[in-house]
Amino acid sequence: MTQHRCPGLGEPLPGTCTPGLPFGASPDLGQRGSCCSWEDPPPAPGAHQPGFHSCYPQGLPGPAWRGKGQGWIQCPAILAALATLLGAVLSFTCIPASTKGAKTDAQAPLPGGPRASVFDLKAIASLLRLPDVPRIFLVKVASNCPTGLFMVMFSIISMDFFQLEAAQAGYLMSFFGLLQMVTQGLVIGQLSSHFSEEVLLRASVLVFIVVGLAMAWMSSVFHFCLLVPGLVFSLCTLNVVTDSMLIKAVSTSDTGTMLGLCASVQPLLRTLGPTVGGLLYRSFGVPVFGHVQVAINTLVLLVLWRKPMPQRKDKVR
CATH class of the missing domain: 1.20.1250.20 (MFS general substrate transporter like domains)
Structure with missing residues (x-):
């Protein structure tokens, strides 16, 4: 089997990427690589290729490429925490202690009675x-x-x-x-x-x-x-x-x-x-x-x- 080298990677890889794609795609692993043309035909579906490596876009290694968008998941949580903190500050500073005036006909609790839990x-x-x-x-x-x-x-x-x-x-x-x-x-x-x-x-x-x-x-x-x-x-x-x-x-x-x-x-x-x-x-x-x-x-x-x-x-x- 002809060995190829992916740009940015130093080790040889077997020619298993599908031609015609902007990035070579592995038929058995379904991952995109940075190699564009291959001379050998792709392996049969389900076939195991020992020592097979997937290629990622040049300049973005696999783990970093997959985790690039994971940082955005934390943004809604951060915004929610800031909004909650702002609400707590406003509740302590802007809400008065009493929002309902006393009434002459209000039903006052009995003096000396048990306090409600x-x-x-x-x-x-x-x-x-x-x-x-x-x-x-x-x-x-x-x-x-x-x-x-x-x-x-x-x-x-x-x-x-x-x-x-x-x-x-x-x-x-x-x-x-x-x-x-x-x-x-x-x-x-x-x-x-x-x-x-x-x-x-x-x-x-x-x-x-x-x-x-x-x-x-x-x-x-x-x-x-x-x-x-x-x-x-x-x-x-x-x-x-x-x-x-x-x-x-x-x-x-x-x-x-x-x-x-x-x-x-x-x-x-x-x-x-x-x-x-x-x-x-x-x-x-x-x-x-x-x-x-x-x-x-x-x-x-x-x-x-x-x-x-x-x-x-x-x-x-």
């Missing part, structure tokens, strides 16, 4: 027994459930149903997050100065029903992009209004506990979502998420219509 089931149950709190909390959980299931399964739906690549799915999620920031920061503030909490809550549930009907018929990612603004509006409005109602229904000392209960809805959906959403998606496909959203939010709208929430003079903040 960090995870006190009795304290949580007592909060859920307050007037209007169970109904508002159930509305929050029920209306979030269909959208939460869909968003948990979105990574699979985007690649399996929409036939998107990983980068394209990331762009779509960035678009979703950008709309959520704009809606929650600008749109809801303007609407809350003109409409009451009850009107905004009913409007969000009604838009959920319309989006669910359209979601049951969507067939492409373009249709989903048209639905995203309505979905984001309903989701942000529902969460802001229900959180405001629940916080106003409890005393100042119980605000943290109620905020923790409100924040526990999303982790609950992320825990149950993969199992329930996977079973629904495998059995009925993507339209089932729209059907479930229409059914649940129609029941919620009927409940809100028959028994309205108590009217308050203050608006959503």
Whole structure:
């Protein structure tokens, strides 16, 4: 067998690279080399060539060439660490110690009574027994459930149903997050100065029903992009209004506990979502998420219509 030398390497190699490629390719190892022409025919598939060496592009040895892009993997982790550090600094310097003023009718804890622990089931149950709190909390959980299931399964739906690549799915999620920031920061503030909490809550549930009907018929990612603004509006409005109602229904000392209960809805959906959403998606496909959203939010709208929430003079903040 004729021996050849690769540029930049001093040891002879057997002529096993395939001619016609910009870099000679090994048929049995599938690695590219820097040799361009060979006189001997390539070996048979699966044949073992003792002493065979692969050629890499000149100036880039094999291990360094393969690890050239691995440094970029650390960039997202570094950026996340810097953003977390910035958030910690802002939380210590910009957030006031008290964000809720004292009320004359606030339910103060009994003097000399037992102090509640960090995870006190009795304290949580007592909060859920307050007037209007169970109904508002159930509305929050029920209306979030269909959208939460869909968003948990979105990574699979985007690649399996929409036939998107990983980068394209990331762009779509960035678009979703950008709309959520704009809606929650600008749109809801303007609407809350003109409409009451009850009107905004009913409007969000009604838009959920319309989006669910359209979601049951969507067939492409373009249709989903048209639905995203309505979905984001309903989701942000529902969460802001229900959180405001629940916080106003409890005393100042119980605000943290109620905020923790409100924040526990999303982790609950992320825990149950993969199992329930996977079973629904495998059995009925993507339209089932729209059907479930229409059914649940129609029941919620009927409940809100028959028994309205108590009217308050203050608006959503």
